[in-house]
Amino acid sequence: MIDVMKMFKARMYMKRNEPFLYSWHAYVGYELDLFKAFDRPMSQYDVADALQLDEDLLNQWVNVGVSIGHLKEAGRNRYKTWNAWKLPKPKGNNSSGVLLKEMMELHIPTLLNYPEMMRKQERLHFDEEKHAPTVAETSRLLEVLALPKMSRRLKGQNIDSVLDIGCGEGGYIKKLAERFPDTHFTGIEISPSVTEVAKALTKENNNISIENADLWDYKPSEQQGMVMMNNVIHYIDLGKRQDLFTELASWIKDQGILSVVTPIAGDSDSPPFANVFNSFFSSFDNLYRLPTREEMAEWGEQAGLELLSIQTVIKEGGWYIVQYEKKS
Ligand SMILES: C[S@@+](CC[C@H](N)C(=O)[O-])C[C@H]1O[C@@H](n2cnc3c(N)ncnc32)[C@H](O)[C@@H]1O
Known part of the structure; x- marks a missing residue:
């Protein structure tokens, strides 16, 4: 009986881990541009030769690809990419592959450190400039879903200035600036290399300014119609979050808007992914757990902001957009 159970559990874990094979295969294909290489029927030999890759390992990758339906035999020892719509697009096209890359190179290796970190009671350090x-780039995958909710606030209120804190590549302000040409947009970003990308991507937009700045050393020259802070809260020490909301409120005009995108975790109905984000962030001594719904309400209230709405952006990730209005 015991042996049967052992077998049953082992099979169950293998079965549950099967989705990992799809992600691993897609990740390797994205990272080495293999789906593009097999766009037309090709032999492993030719692809290994053209891309200077290890042929044995490429063979193994092709075999897995055929068994999970990412590749298909195309006769005369050649193979072809199959079901391309399920696979990441090549690099550089705002491809979903960046998410696979982040998961495989950052999230999973970090989570595998748990036993070691727990035994030694130590944390890792998040190398901000490296990552x-x-x-x-991965944050930008959320843009399409969150943008309409930002546009709606801008449309109704005749807002002439918007500040985006931790603007990353400036994706949100670029799209909003094109839609609202009479509004001025400012983005601040702490990472010099990301600031450069944001500047390059927005250089044609004359209603956008991008600055390389740490939010803690920054103060806008005048109060803003709307302040946005998207996917930044987990960089902020728990003890400083109330102060930050209070400071941000002072940067906003009366009746202006604060708009915040963040995953929310810690409620009993939080989805597993939101809880695992917390496990990931907590692995580092310089990243911090996600806010709870109550905290989001409380920080706003203490800062003199009226909570307008908490709307879902991605249910499975526990992602929300929370918007407030400054009371006059
Ligand atoms: C997860 S990314 C989000 C980028 C963008 N807001 C989005 O949602 O697509 C967070 C960004 O905040 C920046 N950041 C972190 N701490 C910051 C700080 N103290 N001041 C300014 N930017 C900061 C990071 O460098 C990073 O580019």
Whole structure:
């Protein structure tokens, strides 16, 4: 009986881990541009030769690809990318592959450190400058879903100035600036390399300014119609979050808006992914757990902001957009 249970559990864990194979295969294909290489029927030999890759390992990757339906045999020892719509687009096209890259190179290795970190009672240190470009790019995948909720606030209120704190590559302000040409947009970003990307991507937009600045040393020259802070709260020490909201409120005009995108965790109905984000952030001595819903309400209230709405951006990730209005 015991042996049967052992077998049953082992099979269950293997089965549950099967989705990992799809992600691993797609990640390797994205990282080495292999799906593009097999766009037309090709032999492993030719692809290994053209891309200077290890042929045995490429063979193994192709075999897995055929068994999970990412590749298909195309006769005469050649293979072809299959079901391309399920696979990440090549690098550089705002591809979903950046998410695979972040998961495989950052999230999973970090979570695998748990036993070691718990035994030694130690944390890792998040290398912000190293990861900033990937993290800024993956955050952009949320833009399409959150943008309409930002536009709606701008449309109704005749807002002439918007400040985006931790603007990353400036994706939000670029799209909003094109839609609202009479509004001036400012983005501040702490990472020099990400600031450069944001400047390059917005150089044609004359209603955008991008500055390389730490939010703690910054103060806008005048009060803003709207302040945004998207996917930044987990960089802020728990003890400083109320102070930050209070400071941000002082940067906003009366009846102006504070708009914050963040995953929310810690409620009993938080989805597993939101809780695992917390496990990830808590692995580092310089990243901090996600806010709870109550905290988001409380920080706003203490700062003199009226909570307008908490709307879902991505349910599975526990992602929300929380908007407040400054009371006059
Ligand atoms: C996860 S990214 C989000 C980028 C963008 N807001 C978005 O949602 O797509 C967070 C960004 O905040 C920046 N950041 C972190 N701490 C900051 C600080 N103290 N001052 C300014 N920017 C900061 C990071 O460098 C990073 O580019």
